[in-house]
Amino acid sequence: MSGPLLSARGVTRRFGGRVACHDVSFDLWPGEVLGIVGESGSGKTTLLNCLAGRLVPDGGAVTYETQSAGSVDVHRLSEARRRLLARTEWGFVNQDAREGLRMGVSAGANIGERLMAVGARHYGEIRREAADWMARVEIDAARLDDRPGTYSGGMRQRLQIARNLVSKPRLVFMDEPTGGLDVSVQARILDLLRGLVGGLHLSAVLVTHDLGVARLLTHRLMVMQGGRVVEQGLTDQVLDDPQHAYTQMLVASILPV
Amino acid sequence: MTASQPALRVCGLAKSFTVHAQGGLSLPVLHDVALTVSPGECLALVGPSGAGKSTLLRSLYGNYRADAGSIRVRQDEGWIELVGAEPRTVLDVRHRTMGFVSQFLRVIPRVPAVDVVAEPLVRRGADAAEARQRAEFLLAMLGIPARLWALPPATFSGGEQQRVNIARSLIVDYPILLLDEPTASLDAANRDGVVELISQRRDAGAAIVGIFHDTAVRDAVATRVHEVVPPVTPSGAAP
Numbered sequence: 001m002s003g004p005l006l007s008a009r010g011v012t013r014r015f016g017g018r019v020a021c022h023d024v025s026f027d028l029w030p031g032e033v034l035g036i037v038g039e040s041g042s043g044k045t046t047l048l049n050c051l052a053g054r055l056v057p058d059g060g061a062v063t064y065e066t067q068s069a070g071s072v073d074v075h076r077l078s079e080a081r082r083r084l085l086a087r088t089e090w091g092f093v094n095q096d097a098r099e100g101l102r103m104g105v106s107a108g109a110n111i112g113e114r115l116m117a118v119g120a121r122h123y124g125e126i127r128r129e130a131a132d133w134m135a136r137v138e139i140d141a142a143r144l145d146d147r148p149g150t151y152s153g154g155m156r157q158r159l160q161i162a163r164n165l166v167s168k169p170r171l172v173f174m175d176e177p178t179g180g181l182d183v184s185v186q187a188r189i190l191d192l193l194r195g196l197v198g199g200l201h202l203s204a205v206l207v208t209h210d211l212g213v214a215r216l217l218t219h220r221l222m223v224m225q226g227g228r229v230v231e232q233g234l235t236d237q238v239l240d241d242p243q244h245a246y247t248q249m250l251v252a253s254i255l256p257v
Numbered sequence: 258m259t260a261s262q263p264a265l266r267v268c269g270l271a272k273s274f275t276v277h278a279q280g281g282l283s284l285p286v287l288h289d290v291a292l293t294v295s296p297g298e299c300l301a302l303v304g305p306s307g308a309g310k311s312t313l314l315r316s317l318y319g320n321y322r323a324d325a326g327s328i329r330v331r332q333d334e335g336w337i338e339l340v341g342a343e344p345r346t347v348l349d350v351r352h353r354t355m356g357f358v359s360q361f362l363r364v365i366p367r368v369p370a371v372d373v374v375a376e377p378l379v380r381r382g383a384d385a386a387e388a389r390q391r392a393e394f395l396l397a398m399l400g401i402p403a404r405l406w407a408l409p410p411a412t413f414s415g416g417e418q419q420r421v422n423i424a425r426s427l428i429v430d431y432p433i434l435l436l437d438e439p440t441a442s443l444d445a446a447n448r449d450g451v452v453e454l455i456s457q458r459r460d461a462g463a464a465i466v467g468i469f470h471d472t473a474v475r476d477a478v479a480t481r482v483h484e485v486v487p488p489v490t491p492s493g494a495a496p
Contacts, residue, residue, distance in 0.1 A: 187366035191367045240321065248277050249277075
């Protein structure tokens with residue numbers, strides 16, 4: 001039996017004198033989707049960035065089980081190896097798609113670039129695969145040669161998802177992937193992510209402040225408050241039988257429709 | 258059928274709720290619950306409203322976190338303890354062994370009814386077309402008109418949603434089934450379809466625990482009854 005895909009041990013990060021995340025530990029197993037929830041400023045995004053190697057923690061360690069090279073300490077890799085990992089085995093979906101896309105090149109090139117990072121060289125095949133992924137994320141293939149700047153916000157987010165998933169990563173980090181979008185656009189992206197994550201047997205760490213998104217997409221939840229994990233467990237159990245005062249307050253604050 | 262090992266064993270189960278918004282008020286619900294269910298049995302939970310029947314059922318599924326005691330499930334020729342188990346252990350048991358029919362369908366935006374029903378089978382690696390066929394068969398058996406199959410159930414009536422929910426939970430032959438008022442908002446004809454399906458599962462060897470307010474339904478499906486005793490609060494009154 002294989003072990004966890006990603007392990008965090010005592011991950012701590014400060015900004016000046018302020019603790020952004022403190023002593024966070026967990027294991028993420030293959031096929032699991034872990035949600036990190038909490039209010040703005042609770043340290044969710046800082047933790048995500050530490051996990052993905054984008055921020056160096058002040059304390060603790062993050063270990064990732066690579067496909068072929070065994071387990072690695074994410075923060076002790078050389079910059080070149082970490083970038084290679086990020087381009088091949090990982091994906092990162094930003095809240096603002098403009099940060100995750102290359103705005104100066106076409107949609108097709110945005111998708112194709114990831115394929116080339118994992119060794120694709122045949123132009124026709126890259127283009128065909130890019131068009132196929134455009135269809136999977138419900139973007140008209142006629143927009144393949146347009147730059148993402150000409151896309152709507154929802155389309156841009158779907159393009160960012162396609163760019164991240166085309167190379168079939170094993171682990172995807174997502175930071176508020178539906179934040180700032182209309183609810184109808186949100187529903188479409190949630191449905192898409194749900195299908196893709198389940199169908200590709202991806203593992204994912206998803207940061208969101210939206211408990212509805214967490215319920216729909218995640219298996220497990222960690223609830224953060226003031227940089228600390230105050231509660232964790234099965235998603236439906238945390239949301240239906242919250243134990244910590246802060247989680248109870250969060251769950252009680254959901255607006256019914 | 259040969260007498261076999263029980264499928265589910267519960268002992269010493271306790272559950273209370275602490276409400277932090279009420280100054281840490283503690284509401285005891287379950288105390289020292291013990292029950293055993295074997296394949297082919299259907300255990301009906303009975304007791305007055307507020308006695309904790311739903312809480313017990315949800316605790317068995319791991320939806321509520323038990324405070325103490327043991328919930329053991331038979332899987333792969335062994336026993337799996339659910340109290341205090343890792344999330345992935347509970348998910349694996351739910352995936353392969355234990356199904357739950359709640360009173361309400363949690364709708365997923367944009368997903369058609371037939372795919373909502375087929376999903377648990379597809380997740381277990383079944384062929385998508387076969388799963389769809391099986392889903393359509395169940396929807397038809399539960400009286401959902403074919404014109405609704407391709408629509409997301411968000412706009413369905415309460416009774417239709419509930420039957421979609423039942424179809425989704427029964428599409429996999431779970432060895433253990435937990436049913437929370439599976440016929441609550443159904444008319445007589447549709448109720449009979451559900452009773453028929455549950456009885457089939459029981460006779461095929463499923464171990465079932467359920468809450469059935471409708472005594473006719475209970476009489477038709479249950480083989481035994483388990484009395485859930487209302488919690489005693491310090492003042493002596495039910496909360």
